[in-house]
Amino acid sequence: MENRCLTRTVIKPTFIQYKVNDNIGSGLISRVILNQGLEFYLSTDYTGTTQVSNSELKYKNFFEINYCISGQSIVYLENKKESINIKEGDLVFHTNDDLSLSECFIMEMKNYNGFIISLCNDEIKKFFFPECVEEMLETWEKSMKAIFKGKSYFKVKAPPSIEWSIRELLRYNYDFKDAISLLLCQSKLIEIISKSVSYGISKRKEINLNKADIDEIYKAKDILMNNIESPPSIKELSRICNINPYKLKKGFKELFNNTPYGYLREVRLHKGRYLLENTEMNLSEIANIVGYNNPSKFSEAFKIQFNITPSEYREVNKSI
Numbered sequence: 001m002e003n004r005c006l007t008r009t010v011i012k013p014t015f016i017q018y019k020v021n022d023n024i025g026s027g028l029i030s031r032v033i034l035n036q037g038l039e040f041y042l043s044t045d046y047t048g049t050t051q052v053s054n055s056e057l058k059y060k061n062f063f064e065i066n067y068c069i070s071g072q073s074i075v076y077l078e079n080k081k082e083s084i085n086i087k088e089g090d091l092v093f094h095t096n097d098d099l100s101l102s103e104c105f106i107m108e109m110k111n112y113n114g115f116i117i118s119l120c121n122d123e124i125k126k127f128f129f130p131e132c133v134e135e136m137l138e139t140w141e142k143s144m145k146a147i148f149k150g151k152s153y154f155k156v157k158a159p160p161s162i163e164w165s166i167r168e169l170l171r172y173n174y175d176f177k178d179a180i181s182l183l184l185c186q187s188k189l190i191e192i193i194s195k196s197v198s199y200g201i202s203k204r205k206e207i208n209l210n211k212a213d214i215d216e217i218y219k220a221k222d223i224l225m226n227n228i229e230s231p232p233s234i235k236e237l238s239r240i241c242n243i244n245p246y247k248l249k250k251g252f253k254e255l256f257n258n259t260p261y262g263y264l265r266e267v268r269l270h271k272g273r274y275l276l277e278n279t280e281m282n283l284s285e286i287a288n289i290v291g292y293n294n295p296s297k298f299s300e301a302f303k304i305q306f307n308i309t310p311s312e313y314r315e316v317n318k319s320i
Helices: 121-127 129-146 160-169 179-203 211-226 234-241 245-256 259-276 284-287 295-306 308-316
Strands: 007-012 013-022 025-035 037-052 062-077 082-086 088-094 104-120 153-157
Touching: 025 104, 025 179, 025 284, 037 179, 062 160, 062 179, 082 088, 082 153, 088 129, 088 179, 104 121, 104 179, 129 153, 129 179, 153 179, 160 179, 160 259, 211 234, 211 245, 211 259, 234 245, 234 259, 245 259, 259 295, 259 308, 284 295, 284 308, 295 308
Parallel strands: none
Antiparallel strands: 007 013, 013 025, 025 037, 037 104, 062 082, 062 088, 062 104, 088 153
């Protein structure tokens, strides 16, 4: 696939960048190699159509986690007559475990920016203690079956905790100069994998909501996201979205694995962490922007969420 679709433009021990060949489309793909079997890919402004046979893929038994940052991707499985429509905010799990070697993937990308973790199931055992390999592999395989339920993919909306962890990972300079920065990046990637698998399993339970309910709950989520300083009450939010409070709270738990205000708290604290890293604003200003009138309350919530105070977090991240 690489020779036919991509041209290497940057080659380093831990980082390879490819340009999409002109006959395929346009864009860049970056491959970050953190260890044998532990790597991820980043698509940047990828537009074009690619057709790849399962027999051409590097891994014959892989598990993939795909997060769409922006743009759109449609993946067709030719033999199974299935298609996966991936849009901004989607978290997609995919495997070729039960697909024939003749299966053909047709990928249509439009201004696609995406983050992909590709794991070879045969390499997974290297992450476990030798004494526990058999037991842990059995648990891992059960987890995969719980996510896929006999299909080759499963799609959900990514929760804020996973979105922010991915965005943190993308801040790194992958031309690692020392062991500490490499270890930090490795640990962040493993964190994303474990969070994603855990979330995928939790979301595989049946959701007893109709499409109209789901649409209104997503509307409620957007309202909270856009009003983090002074959000509406649950009663007011229910009235705006024309859904009763019980169903709103139940739907939030099923769709986002959190309560409405628990979800809002996560968004506030992740935004606060972003501002600590990327601005010179003082703690009071940041607390106010993310909806905390009292900076000490913000600090207390931040410490509970991230196990570090805002001041300590800012100091640590100055050196990264």
